[in-house]
Amino acid sequence: MVRERGEKVIATNRRARHDFNLEKSYEAGLVLTGTEVKSLRHGRANLTDGYAFVKDGEAFLDAVHIPEYSQGHWTNHSAKRVRKLLLHREEIARLGHAVAAGGYTIVPLRLYFKDGRAKVEIALAKGKREYDKRQTLRERQDTREAERAMRLRNRMGE
Structure with a gap:
């Protein structure tokens, strides 16, 4: 089987660039279920209301809408569930300290496939x-x- 190469953008959050001053951006992997990946491969997602947070040394993405897979059955996912982000420990610590200090939030900028793997670009932002x-x-x-x-x-x- 031929592996996917390159980047395929699924969704962008243009509103984030309007509402926030973006400081630093990071690329993070996503922990997804099978039906979420299939729904993303159809190019369906919405990042508009999404945000990320750090809890107990782990990063999570919340309020990102990935609609249910149309051909899924009982294994289907909920559309706005909390999803775990895959980042290096130092990056998570840096993000957590900035948000805890106040004035900063973590917003998703784009959701894409890179070499067949789902990635999200997040940014440390000030409103x-x-x-x-x-x-x-x-x-x-x-x-x-x-x-x-x-x-x-x-x-x-x-």
């Missing part, structure tokens, strides 16, 4: 205030308008 969000949107809009003006000016000069 943005409302005015920070508005400022970010304003900056993005200003750069877009400047690029548009440059394009028009270059087009007129030709």
Whole structure:
């Protein structure tokens, strides 16, 4: 049997980049059941409300919605169960200390398959205030308008 190669992105959390200032990101493995893997292979997942937490020296991912597998039966999983993350002990300790110190949270950024294994990219993040969000949107809009003006000016000069 030929093994999968490369990366196949299943879901991204674009809202996390809007709501949080991302400090450092980590790649973590996921402990999944068979029907969860099958559902993910169909490209179905939602990271929007998801978050991670550290408890007793272990990291967990919560509120990530992986819908039930349509052809599963009594072995099917619950859609929003808590899933264990596979990280190095030092990474878990670093994340746990940052969250315990306050002001930080752990958010999932993307869920993907890497060489056939399910992975999640998580980030240590600090929440943005409302005015920070508005400022970010304003900056993005200003750069877009400047690029548009440059394009028009270059087009007129030709």
